[in-house]
Amino acid sequence: MASLKDISRQCGVSVATVSKALNNHTDISEETRERVRKAAKELGYSPNFSARALKTNKTHGIGVLFVDEARSGLTHDYFAGVLDSFKSTVEDKGYDITFINCSKKQPNRMTFLEHVRYHGFDGVVIACIDFNAPEVAELVQSDIPVVTIDHVFNNKIAIMSDNITGMTALTDYCISKGHKKIAYLHGEPSTVTTARLTGFYRATDKKGIVIPDEYVVGTKYRDTVGTYKETLKLLKMKDRPTCILYPDDFAALGGINAIREMGLRIPEDISVAGYDGIKAIIDREPQLTTVLQATDLIGERAAKKLVSLIEKPKTTIIEQVVIPGTLMEGRTIADLNKNN
Numbered sequence: 001m002a003s004l005k006d007i008s009r010q011c012g013v014s015v016a017t018v019s020k021a022l023n024n025h026t027d028i029s030e031e032t033r034e035r036v037r038k039a040a041k042e043l044g045y046s047p048n049f050s051a052r053a054l055k056t057n058k059t060h061g062i063g064v065l066f067v068d069e070a071r072s073g074l075t076h077d078y079f080a081g082v083l084d085s086f087k088s089t090v091e092d093k094g095y096d097i098t099f100i101n102c103s104k105k106q107p108n109r110m111t112f113l114e115h116v117r118y119h120g121f122d123g124v125v126i127a128c129i130d131f132n133a134p135e136v137a138e139l140v141q142s143d144i145p146v147v148t149i150d151h152v153f154n155n156k157i158a159i160m161s162d163n164i165t166g167m168t169a170l171t172d173y174c175i176s177k178g179h180k181k182i183a184y185l186h187g188e189p190s191t192v193t194t195a196r197l198t199g200f201y202r203a204t205d206k207k208g209i210v211i212p213d214e215y216v217v218g219t220k221y222r223d224t225v226g227t228y229k230e231t232l233k234l235l236k237m238k239d240r241p242t243c244i245l246y247p248d249d250f251a252a253l254g255g256i257n258a259i260r261e262m263g264l265r266i267p268e269d270i271s272v273a274g275y276d277g278i279k280a281i282i283d284r285e286p287q288l289t290t291v292l293q294a295t296d297l298i299g300e301r302a303a304k305k306l307v308s309l310i311e312k313p314k315t316t317i318i319e320q321v322v323i324p325g326t327l328m329e330g331r332t333i334a335d336l337n338k339n340n
Contacts, residue, residue: 002043010039023094060095062306063121065112065139067102067129076222077250077278078293079128082149085299086125093307095122102129113139123310125149125302131191145309147302151191157309158320159302163192166291166325167199167245170273173289173327174243175207178336179271183215183234183241185227185255187248196275200245221247224254231258235270242271242336249274249281249290267334277328289330298323 008015013032020028021036039045064083087097100115112135116124123145129136131151140146140153152158174182184200187193197216204211214237219226227246234241235258246252252274256266264270266286274281277292301321308316 002040002045004045006043007036007039007045010043011035058122058310059120061119061121062090062095062097063100063116063119063124064097065100065102065124065126065129065136076128077280078248078276078295079149081293081295082127082299082302085296086303087299089300089303090307093303095307100124111135111138113142113144116142116144123147123306125306126151145306145313147306147309149298149302152320155318157305157316157318159298159305160320160322161192161293161298162322162324163195164199164202166275166293166327167196168203169199169327170245170275170289170291171200171203173329174245174271174273174333175203175209177271177333179243179333180209181215181239181241182209182211182243182245183217184211184245185217185219185230185247185251187221187251188218193247215241219247219251222250223247224251224257227251227254228258231255232262235259235262235264240270243333244270244272246272246274249276249278249288252288253281267332271333273330273333277326282328282330286331287328289332290328292326292328294323294325 004015004018007018011018011032013036017028017032018036018040021033022040064086066079066083090097098119098121100112101109102112110118116139121144124139125147126136126140127149131148131153140148140156146153147157147159149159150161150163152160171182182204184197186197186200200216201211215234217230217234219230231244231254234244244255246255252272255272259266259270259272266272271289273289275291275293277290282288282290301323305316305321
């Protein structure tokens, strides 16, 4: 296997220069950097990561703690977008990512913290999990650099989608179209759900609109079966809503199926809206009204903050970073003002 000395001899530069070039130091010219990289490739050089870890006390490995209860895995459109952006950003900074083993079926399975320490991860990003689980708390309270997505822990960096403002804007839009009987099928209890419920009630309270309790129903995120059943219940009410908001765009599909099975039209007979801005769903006809989440920016900011926390722990600000979404008006909210 080729060594740094082999590369230095071929390029006519010092071993120190070769090392700096391969590690993207700014005091090396681009021409030298490219010449060294080319030689390294030709010679089949592969860095000894174990040796580097011993020398720097870093593995340049980042753990990803991701548990999707709906078992949609990385087909989960929102988190797939966030984690893809996260992965690209940390890789550009010289880090690799590894998913932490979350299977509870394995006997004698290591805890999350044990798994992280075993692999020597420099830091961890946590997303889509039961944040109240004791294992998660143990990891968060350890000395491992951690960044969470869509959940806040005291004295930890969190990257949050602005769910309050997003849901307020969505509800305001429905109200502006003349809707007062607005139902909301929200997701299971979480920081995200609490924020969205706050935004929903802020918008309705501001306009003096009283929402019946039976209009606000808990279901699950990405659960088309649950939203199908709950939508049928809403549609069979004597005083049914004119508009139904769903936990996310994917879950909205279940409600849309229920509405169409009842022989009703969207938006002429009933208006609907989702959340997330999933392209494969909002491209359907009629185009779904929703809130587009900035998954690329959320993933990028999470990556940059975690790398900063790993490399510059004394100067990195521990903060909550809130990323705004964008209202997409679509064509699934009827304008009731035209009928008055």
